[in-house]
Amino acid sequence: MTEDLLPALTARAAEAAHARDPACACAAATLAHREDTTVVRHAAAVAKAHAPGTDPAALALRLAVAARLPGILLPPLAPAPAELHGRPVTYWPYGTPVDPDDPDAAPWEEAGALLARLHRIPLPEAVPPLRGPEKAARAVALLRDLSPRHPAAGPVLDAWADLPPWARGEAPAPGPVRLCHGDFHLGQLIRDPAPGGPWRLIDVDDLGAGPPVWDLARPAAWYAVGMLDPGAWHRFLAAYRAAGGPAVPPDGDPWPALDVPARALTAQTAARAVTKAAAAGRPLDEVEEWLVDACARMRSVPAAAPAD
Amino acid sequence: MQCPKCRAPMHTYNRNGVQIEQCSGCRGIFLDYGELEALTRLESQWSQPAPPPPAAPQAYPAAAPQAPAWGAPHGGHYGNRRHKSFGHMLFSS
Numbered sequence: 001m002t003e004d005l006l007p008a009l010t011a012r013a014a015e016a017a018h019a020r021d022p023a024c025a026c027a028a029a030t031l032a033h034r035e036d037t038t039v040v041r042h043a044a045a046v047a048k049a050h051a052p053g054t055d056p057a058a059l060a061l062r063l064a065v066a067a068r069l070p071g072i073l074l075p076p077l078a079p080a081p082a083e084l085h086g087r088p089v090t091y092w093p094y095g096t097p098v099d100p101d102d103p104d105a106a107p108w109e110e111a112g113a114l115l116a117r118l119h120r121i122p123l124p125e126a127v128p129p130l131r132g133p134e135k136a137a138r139a140v141a142l143l144r145d146l147s148p149r150h151p152a153a154g155p156v157l158d159a160w161a162d163l164p165p166w167a168r169g170e171a172p173a174p175g176p177v178r179l180c181h182g183d184f185h186l187g188q189l190i191r192d193p194a195p196g197g198p199w200r201l202i203d204v205d206d207l208g209a210g211p212p213v214w215d216l217a218r219p220a221a222w223y224a225v226g227m228l229d230p231g232a233w234h235r236f237l238a239a240y241r242a243a244g245g246p247a248v249p250p251d252g253d254p255w256p257a258l259d260v261p262a263r264a265l266t267a268q269t270a271a272r273a274v275t276k277a278a279a280a281g282r283p284l285d286e287v288e289e290w291l292v293d294a295c296a297r298m299r300s301v302p303a304a305a306p307a308d
Numbered sequence: 309m310q311c312p313k314c315r316a317p318m319h320t321y322n323r324n325g326v327q328i329e330q331c332s333g334c335r336g337i338f339l340d341y342g343e344l345e346a347l348t349r350l351e352s353q354w355s356q357p358a359p360p361p362p363a364a365p366q367a368y369p370a371a372a373p374q375a376p377a378w379g380a381p382h383g384g385h386y387g388n389r390r391h392k393s394f395g396h397m398l399f400s401s
Contacts, residue, residue, distance in 0.1 A: 103398050135401065187399040226380030227397065230312035253374045262376065269397060287397065290380060297378040304376075 005085045006033060009040045009047050012084060016077055016091045017045035044194075045077060046094050049087040050205060056081060056088050058128040062204040063090060065124055065179070072118050073207075074192055074200040095190030095200065106186050108232050109239035110199040114189075116245030118201065119178045119212040130182045130210025133169030136268035140168075143271040147278040152288075155296035156274060160267045162299060166211075167264040173211035178246065182206030184215045212247035216240065216254075217261030221269065224262055225294045227287060259304035266294050311336060341377050 010028065017024050024043045032039040036051035050059060059081050066073040077091040098106050140160045147153055165171035181188065183206040191197045219236055222228035241250055248254035270291035277284050284292065309318045309329060316333025329338040 098399070100395060100399050103395060106398075183401050185399060185401060222398065224376050224379035231310075231315065234312055255374050255376050259376055263378070272401075273397075294378055294380065301377040 005038055005049055005087065006030065006040070008084055009038055009049050009089065010042070012082075012089060013040045013042035013045055013047035013091075016047060017042040020044055020077070020093075041094050044094050046092045048090050048092065049084060050081070050090065052087060054088050054205070055128075056083075059088050059090070059205070061126050061128055062207045065127060065207060066204050068124070069118070069121065072114055072121075072201060073204065074190060074202045092202070093192055094194055095192040095197070095202070096194040097190050098186045100186075103186060104229075104232070106232070107189060107199050108236040111184070111189055112236040112239030112241075112245070113243040114199065114201050115181065115184065115212075115215045116240045116243035118181060119215070119246050120244060121179050123177065123179055123209055127179065128208045130180045130208040130214060131206035132180070132182045132210065132214045133167060133173075133264065135183070135206060136167075136264050137169040139268045139271045139275070143275050146275055150274055150278050152270070152274045152284060152292040155292055155299075156267055156270045159263060159295035159298040160271070162303065163264055163267070164260060164303070167260050175211060176246070177209045178212040180208060180210045180212050181215050182208060182210070184218055211261070212245070213257050214261050216245075216247050217258060218265045218269075220254075220258045220262040221265040225266060225290050227290065256304040263298055263303065266291060266298075270295050309338070312338075340381075341375070 010030070014024075014026070014028065017026075021044060026043060028040070028042045030039075031041050031046065038049040040047050063076050063079065063081060067075050067079055069075075074092055074095060077093060081088040081090050083089065140157065143150075143153055144157060148157075160168065166173040181201055181203075183203060184201075188201055188203050189199050190202050192200050216237070219228060219233060223230065223233035237248070237254060241248065244250075248257045270288070273284065273288040273291055277288060310316070311318050311331035311333060313336050314331060314333045316331050318329040318331050318338060321328050321330055327340070328343065330336070331338075
């Protein structure tokens, strides 16, 4: 079925592009074709087939949120998901992504400000819960199922086990709930309209109500582990605070708020890395070792108590 | 090491056995985990206030970057970014 999906989705993307621009230059490309997601571009339009098993009602609510917040999230071309080979499909304008070969040029300030604005939106009545913790739990469960005897599995599973239930997706988060992106990383930013328009957040699959600190926690984890240059982290955090983001106090040490979710995202990223390395039959590379080492250090440092 | 605030080079000083990094540009100070506590301990041991050491400015900008204690030791690894997985991870879940 996956083999049939790509040509069908490619045709749908062309239809969407031609509806926008009959004089289309017809430049097409497959942007992603993974087990769970396929994304195809045709000129100014992008068609995305969401993961099998996606809840269509929840996706429709998430799509409606994107349509209502065009200054923050990329607005979809069609207001409701379509269906193709049993998969929900959504349509989007094509935007220019962050250059993956130049992460230093990433728009950290804009990203911080966009997340702050998202978190300040009054919570829409009909919005599903944030899927971040659930996805992290799934990555850790996969490690436990597939590679429990890998030498790096122990520290990662221990770090995860020490987290409070909310960070493992097993209980509601303490503190106020906000509208969150749920899966922020540098692949979730594009310029719309391409090539030089303002930056917008994309990918609503994990968007929902939850603790806003989750959206800061992945860059926080990168910084803590040593992957992200402190300058970039501070630019991101300062812009978030300057835009009135509610996930951390406006000044002072942000780590009492960031500690637990940054641990969860470090464990998730480490779990993915170990599972992938084990599946490929290769040793962990240096960056993957940093993630596992950070997990190993967590047990000796009690988690910060949440501020409220 | 580069200053996380203004990118100027940082120089290492030893103050009563505690190593601190000070920025040559904005004069901000970077303390490793536990060093602030070590300095506070030393300070409380003085029975009377000592004159400030000549090289240390009177007022520091609040530039000490905060990080969790389980994070990467001293300064992180970020200078070393020629890894394939590094770039990939910043762009994926």
